[in-house]
Amino acid sequence: MQARGPVGLGWECLHQGAGPSRAAGARFQIFPDGQYFHLRHRGVAQQSLTPHWGHRLRLKKDPKVQWFEQQTLRRRFKRSFAEPSDPWFSKQWYMVQPDLNILQVWSQGLTGQGVVVSILDDGIEKDHPDLWANYDPLASYDFNDYDPDPQPRYTPSDENRHGRRCAGEVAAIANNHFCGAGVAFNARVGGVRMLDGTITDVVEAQSLSLQPQHIHIYSASWGPEDDGRTVDGPGILTREAFRLGVTKGRGGLGTLFIWASGNGGLHYDNCNCDGYTNSIHTLSVGSTTKQGRVPWYSEACASKLTTTYSSGVVTDPQIVTTDLHHQCTDKHTGTSASAPLAAGMIALALEANPFLSWRDMQHLVVRASRPAQLQAEDWRVNGVGRRGAMGPVGAGMLCPPGK
Known part of the structure; x- marks a missing residue:
């Protein structure tokens, strides 16, 4: 030839x-x-x-x-890693900082291939130009209207943009000259529309039980009201959905439930009083700013297993992701932005080792979380020799290891 x-x-x-x-x-x-x-x-x-x-x-x-x-003459190229060419990747400051270790993991060829993530929220645009190629219909459903289309309901205030933004953080397409790139940009992503209607124990349980042999990771950035007065958690059916997920999901390895720890710090809310983040079956994620400081909204609790980036005051850089109406945004914030980042990093870990159980992953996250870049005055060494903060920081910054 x-x-x-x-x-x-x-x-x-x-x-x-x-x-x-x-x-x-x-x-x-x-x-x-x-x-x-x-x-x-x-x-x-x-x-x-x-x-x-x-x-x-x-x-x-x-x-x-x-x-x-x-x-x-034959054209040959060095197989070194190149950063995504997407126009907004330069704004994704949290990707290139060494704390999260994302570029190093990408350079090993880990991009989320073969992993399925579902965003439980207010819906996602399945035809978004930075999502469509990674959209997974089997990981999607509308439990508000009970149909298979998770398309969000459009309103003048664009109030149903939350799920769309979370999905882009996980699996926005890379190198397509649009927006930025997801943490696991070759993962499959679906959306469950369940927050834009009547929310019951049945709706939550059904959402958390969708295709448990197909979906590897469920990411949720919601919970009871963060007002400092509410003590609430999952109902009987939802608790059973958690139990069945970790005992039977993923062929018995256990479904991974990633949960945002909450934004009620201004009201002295405590995520120990949130039965979703406090569940042994979920992996609770908090936030830190680019400077490693505790955001004003961060809640203190012992159930927080790790921390990823978000923003604090209005002048802080925020998170780049996809938005409603086929647009992009660089204004995603709160622990709602931190949990999908963790879900994406966990997808990278699952690609490296798909046989990790749900408890393996919890141990891995705790061991991979580092306190080095986080500024807190209450770091303590616990009984197993791990450093942790009693306040809003948690166990440290999540830093996924390589293969």
């Missing part, structure tokens, strides 16, 4: 018999003690867009030449 490109860089020949002289063999021989030779003709252009037919015919007629091939 002849490669494209300029030709005339010489000839490779298989010469029958003794071949050229010993001196010529030493100079032109391709393999030691072989009969393949690389020959050049001084009267032929070094590079040309067309083959040299006259010389080809002469070689073809030579009874001592068993095979020949005119050499061509």
Whole structure:
């Protein structure tokens, strides 16, 4: 097979018999003690867009030449990792900072391939230009209207943009010259529309039980009101959905439930009083700012297993993701933004080792969370020698390991 490109860089020949002289063999021989030779003709252009037919015919007629091939230029590329070319990737400051370790994991070829994530929220635009190629209909459903289409309901205030933004953080398409890139940009992503209507124990349980053998990770950035007065949690059916998920989901390895820890810090809300983040079956995620500071909305609780980036005051850089009406935004914030980042990083870990159980992943997250970049005054060493903060920071910054 002849490669494209300029030709005339010489000839490779298989010469029958003794071949050229010993001196010529030493100079032109391709393999030691072989009969393949690389020959050049001084009267032929070094590079040309067309083959040299006259010389080809002469070689073809030579009874001592068993095979020949005119050499061509071949394009070869170093297989080093290149950052996504999406126009807003430069705004995704949390991707390039070493704390989350995302670029290093990408450089190992881990991009979420084969992992399915479902966003339990107010719906997603399945035809969004930065999502459509990764959209998974089997990981999607509308439990508000009971149909398979998770498309959000459009309003003048765009109040149903929450799920769309969370989905883009996980699996926005990379290198398509639009928006930015998701943490696990080759993962499959679905959406469950369940927050834009009557919310009952049945709706929550059904949402958390959708396709448990197909969906690996459920990401939820919602819960009871963060007003500092509410003590609430999952009902009987939802608790059963959690139990069935971790015991039977993913072929018995257990479904992974990623939960935002809450935004009630201003009201002294405590996520220990939130039965979703406080459940042993969920992996609760808090927030930190780019500077490693505790955001004003962060809640303190012992159930918070890890922390990822978000923003604090209005001047802080926020999270880049997809938005309603096929748009992009750089204004996503709160623990609602932190949980999908963690879901994406956990998808990378699952690609590296799909046999991790739900408890394995909880242990892995705690062990991979580092306190180094977080500013807190109450770091303590617990009984197993791990550093943790009693306040709103939690166990540390999530930093997924490599393979």
